[in-house]
Amino acid sequence: xxxPVTDIDDPRLVKALAHPLRVRILGLxxxxxxxxxxxxxxxxxxxxxxxxxVRILRDFGFIKLERKKQVRGAVEHHxxxxxxxxxxxxxxxxxxxxVKQAMTGANxxxxxxxxxxxxxxxxxxxxxxxxxxxxxxxxxxxxxxxxEAITALLDRVxxxxxxxxxxxxxxxxxxxxxxxxxxxFDTPRNASPAAxxxxxxxxxx
Numbered sequence: 001x002x003x004p005v006t007d008i009d010d011p012r013l014v015k016a017l018a019h020p021l022r023v024r025i026l027g028l029x030x031x032x033x034x035x036x037x038x039x040x041x042x043x044x045x046x047x048x049x050x051x052x053x054v055r056i057l058r059d060f061g062f063i064k065l066e067r068k069k070q071v072r073g074a075v076e077h078h079x080x081x082x083x084x085x086x087x088x089x090x091x092x093x094x095x096x097x098x099v100k101q102a103m104t105g106a107n108x109x110x111x112x113x114x115x116x117x118x119x120x121x122x123x124x125x126x127x128x129x130x131x132x133x134x135x136x137x138x139x140x141x142x143x144x145x146x147x148e149a150i151t152a153l154l155d156r157v158x159x160x161x162x163x164x165x166x167x168x169x170x171x172x173x174x175x176x177x178x179x180x181x182x183x184x185f186d187t188p189r190n191a192s193p194a195a196x197x198x199x200x201x202x203x204x205x
Contacts, residue, residue: 016060018099020106021045022053026062027110029081031177033066036077054079089147111181118179135187143184150182
């Protein structure tokens, strides 16, 4: 088993994450511990199929075995995610388009599911919640700078989460599970004029 992955600069690791089911499994294990059997039941899939992909994620260092538990003569393996891997620009640029499309589609499907569920449950009710779409016109240098700015923001998110974890462990804070999503992409050529306009529903902004 390799060490936990944070920044992915090896195209082989990108391919390991390019399977839609592996993306879903990694998402399920980000904030909790679960067994392949529990994951299979939640996703409505065969245990053998899920177990195979869990092993792939484990072998590449995306998840780790948290504990083993003896249950009725069998051993349950409980896994959790060890990192939120970030693919470097160099690794992404070297990937075939079919792999990029597969991974992008898997991540978008998961995000759409999460956002939809949050909207139905009032997940955007906090005044500090944020939902904004901002079309911009930049040059190639500007696009690169936007990417760097988002990377810096996500690094800051990691720092905030780390500080919050310390407060929670010490009893000086209570858990408030949240999801931060960031996107930067080329405006589609066939987008409607309305879709190109700025829409902002940013509470607390």
